[in-house]
Amino acid sequence: MGSERNDRRSVSAWRPRVPGVVEVFHAHYTEYAYPMHVHDAWTLLIVDDGAVRYDLDRHEHGTPHDTDTVSLLPPHVPHNGSPATPDGFRKRVLYLDASRLGDDLIGPAVDGPDLRDPVLRRRVGQLHAALALPGEELEAESRLTLIGGRLHRHLRHRGGDAGAVRRDPVLARRLRELLDERVVPGIGLEEAAGLVSAHPAHLVRAFSAAYGIAPHQYLMSRRVDRARRLLLAGRGVADVAGATGFYDQAHLTRHFKRLVGVTPGRYRGSGRTGGR
Structure with missing residues (x-):
């Protein structure tokens, strides 16, 4: 009974209007340990305070609170979780559907779910900040696209960032013209990519390389x-x-x-x- 009285839990969850994001989930647990379970979505996790230990596919892992580590748990693979520090842990989670990460990446994610990458960690935090604010869907979508590209590179064992950005001034100008035409109504990244026949990640990088500013900042x-x-x-x-x-x-x-x-x-x- 004493343990139950000391256990404190607080959660916040919502579904943003950003393609590919099934749910945003913020939680603070002091003693609660959740049992083995599965999700039908990818779990992208950062820990802000404390630390978490978990089992994934019968192997033990740990997610520390630092500025470097992001954990990516694949769908359909059982996992659990519990506090690894006396004061519990505070985490922020994104659940992403298969449009962002495909089933072909499940195996590599099982092999190495904890990704030590300070740039990725910072970008995930920035994405959470954008998702918490109304009217920032284009920023959130742009940040999520870049995060998705970085996760793909990790899981395919390429490592590092995008390398040299392939400049595409014509594509950048086409996106700028679209943004100029739709200053008030705005335009989503997926829609813009479809209109100019480009991959969203390449579109963001081409625009940023050409103008020194991200599409959402320009808008x-x-x-x-x-x-x-x-x-x-x-x-x-x-x-x-x-x-x-x-x-x-x-x-x-x-x-x-x-x-x-x-x-x-x-x-x-x-x-x-x-x-x-």
Whole structure:
């Protein structure tokens, strides 16, 4: 009974509007140990505090809390999990469907589920941050595509990053034109890739190599530019948010302050003052 009283659990789960992501799951367990079970999706796991020990295909593994390690557990393979430190563990998990990682990669994942890769670890954390914010679907989709490519390279034992990026200025310009045409409604990465007949990962890399900025950053920059003009014309912040493609006023404020250094309201007020 004492153990049950000391056991603390907190969880948060949701399904984002990002193709390929079945579920986002954040949890903090102090003593809870979950039994052997399987998922029909890939489990991409990072540990923020503490450490986890688990069995996968009858072999023991451990996921530490550090800035280097990502664990990838394949679908249909039984595994369990329990805290490996006195205070339990805090983890963030993405469940990914077969559109991101195919069944042909299950074997290599069983052989080596814990991937020591600080770049991958950082990117997974950035993806979680994007998934937690409304209106950031393009950023999340772009980050997930790059993560998927890196996971493929790990599982195929190539290692390292993408190497030299193959420049494709024509493809980059085509994506830029698409983004320019759809500043307000936006466009998903999969749709854009289909329209220009390119693989999503290559599309992101080609654009970033050509313009020094990721597609989602370019789109948000264009939206903020439009917002600046409308704010100086006297339109209200909430009205401008809707007119420029942001999810809501908070979404506009977050990106506007990041790019301009002040909130939209303060920027709008400075324009009126400067016109006197």
